[in-house]
Amino acid sequence: MGPARVSRPASMPPEDERRSPPPDESPLQVIGQLAGGIAHDFNNILGVIINYARFAQGSVPPGSPAAADIEEIKRAAERGVGLVRQLMILARRESGATVVFDLNELITGLDGFLRSTIGEHITVERRLDPGLWPLAEDPARIEQVLINLAVNARDAMPAGGTLTFETGNAELGPAETAAYPGAEPGRFVRLLVSDTGVGMDSEVAARAFEPMFTTKAAGQGTGLGLATVYTIVTQVGGLVDLSSQPGRGTSVEIHLPASRSAPAVPTRPTRAAPAGRGEAVLIAEDDEAVRRVAERILETAGYRISSCPGGVEALELLDDRANGFDLLLADVVMPGMRGDDLARRAVAMRPGLHVLFMSGYSDDTPPSDLGPTAGRVAFIDKPFDAGALLERLRELLGG
Template sequence: QAGLDLFGYGADEVAGLRVKQLYAEPADRARFLEEIGRSGSVKDFAVSFRRKDGTPIDCLLSATLRRDEAGTALGYHVVIHDITERRRLEAQLRQSQKMEAIGGLAGGIAHDFGNLLTVIIGRPQLLLADLPSDDRRGADIDLIRRTAVRASALIQQLLAFSRKQVLQPKVVDLDPLVSGMAGMLRRLIGEDIELVVAPRSAGVRIKADPGQLEQVILNLAVNARDAMPRGGRLGIETAQAELDEQFSRQHPGARTGPHVVLSVSDTGIGMDPATRARIFEPFFTTKEAGRGTGLGLSTVYGIAKQHGGYIAVESEPGGGTTFRVYLPRVEEAVAPEDGAHPVAAGRGSEIVLLVEDEEEVRSLSREILEARGYLVLEATRPSEALEIARQHGGPIHLLLADIVMPQMNGRRLADKLTALRPGLRVLHMSGYSDDVLGRHGSLDPGLALLRKPFAPQDLARAVREALDAPGPGAPHGCPGPTGSDRQG
């Protein structure tokens, strides 16, 4: 009976069935016969069979050749072990490990390029400010700046894939977020595609970065649109889901418990198994040259993972595609809307202690701040910054420090300097979330961060916000150390 169940046949269907008809690959049968004919037995011999409905089965055979007293072969005693599910899980694990390795590489590249692009974006803007408006060189300089900004967007996508971007999560209801994007999505996908939005999670909440969730929906919608060149139907739906142990075992990386599931489905061309296996890899694309970077779905993958979620895909050639993003449910109340308005990138006269070990970034930052009226004390490493803080007789209003530096990281330096100068404001710079994130994947309370790469106006605005933000200490900075604090 076990054999009938394995191959999907009824007892009345096996009469006259030849064993060779069960093999998915004739070469497997030839190898099996050769091996058992030579040694008289095989153990854990890997073969592929095919069920009655055509479904392939991965199996291990252990068999012994049976002979009569004269040595004539009578048949085989065979034990078949179905390892189809094990092979599927192993393949998923290998894919997960590969994605993890690619993510580490992508995150490292993005981190290094953050410093380079900060300079490539910032220097042209300083040059443009000094050029007459009719100088024809301005167009070329601005082209350099705009190209660097585009490269910066690619860096942010790499950081999203590698799960190393800085999130700003809050408790949100996914239904109104999805519904609120409907108008924009209809304009994006065009009139030949029907958009059906069905928010059905009934007010269940998740903790996520709303901007990143919008990016997930946008990227999946664009992917669906491109898969339907002759039009079709795009469905976006939310629902509640309870992921159990069985689901977790079948989908490595998924966590058990209550979730909200975001489903995005299309009636497009679909994908074959080989394509499905690679769709989340960065820079992999089936589109023609110039029609995509191959980072859209890898960005979705990274955002889902960084939020503690899971993404699954179902697709067949000609049968459309469905992506399901599972995000953990929370019981907290929805966060109120933030009524704060961005601070203008204005001028100032405060004293800023700038600590950055990359000379080009440090020099650019100093020029940007000095041009806006700030006095900048410059340090190349943490020990030098500590010495300046001890020796400087006047106030220091703000510490502007990179996170990753020799000797000690920026956060430890900030701890030492705020102990030396209570009331000192702190603004960190980084392009890499591992440098600044707390245990739960979000910014620690009170940690102000300027993300690299940044433009001059971004730096000026972040400095002004850090200086003007409510907090402990004197409103205009802290006084210098007393004589006993100084080193002679």
């Protein structure tokens, strides 16, 4: 059987799929509705599992069977976080900060992930152009593309093989981009990810980018991997092509719009999570398990904590002048009173109060300006770990 090649122009499904679905009932809209409904609660649950697993890791000997079991629990929950994120990407409800960065550095930074996830039976090769143009995108989303392609390649090579990452620069003119609505001619960064696995026939290749389509056995695949790749790339005006041949492997070629800006300065090295200095924090969170996790993290770090399940209770605590608070940590979505409504009232009652919002759903991002009486305001995604939470608090409180 000959090779199969599939080109997926932005916003253009294969010809036999080009039909108008009923209003508000396209597959991605349905996924979006489902994802939006579960993301907040599901991220709360996963965050509790991950943080309690980390708490438990600190109380068992490293290298013990219990430590290994706890690590597996944590990894499983982290995979759940990744799954929710992919659903949100497919629903076009997940976005992040745009940063100028080097794709080569992102690829080499995945060494640890590849060693632990791909397996020793697969050889990883890199052919990276040292003069690669930079990208101006959300690096977390592009990393998701790399991870999904690597995992897809791993699953196609159960008996071993070679996974290759190749990068280069490309200038595409109108003739090359004409078949891709949404893609403009110009400078692109080219990424080719190929494997020597089982490959696909033309029928499977034609459906490879469909959400929920998978040839794997029940429980072994989500059908989100390549669909997420396609969604991320086309959202930024990129191009995606797939070529495959049964028994010879699969290649996915991606072109991403290049940036003319210089890559961002590397972030500072990882350091120990900053401790508190006795500052008073008021936690308003309706999920009791999440509230207990936040309490434990902050109390262990040296903060003075008061907590409550909602906005009404928080306002009562703020109204009592015997309580001195430096910062309000508030969930955005709570029954009775939203976190942003609570924050506006709180800073009116306590001028200079700093506010850190938290939410497991990106559409919940609150306003960053709460008026002239507010202190510093920031946001943290759920699920968070101790390091991320403490870092955000320290940034808000100074020093």
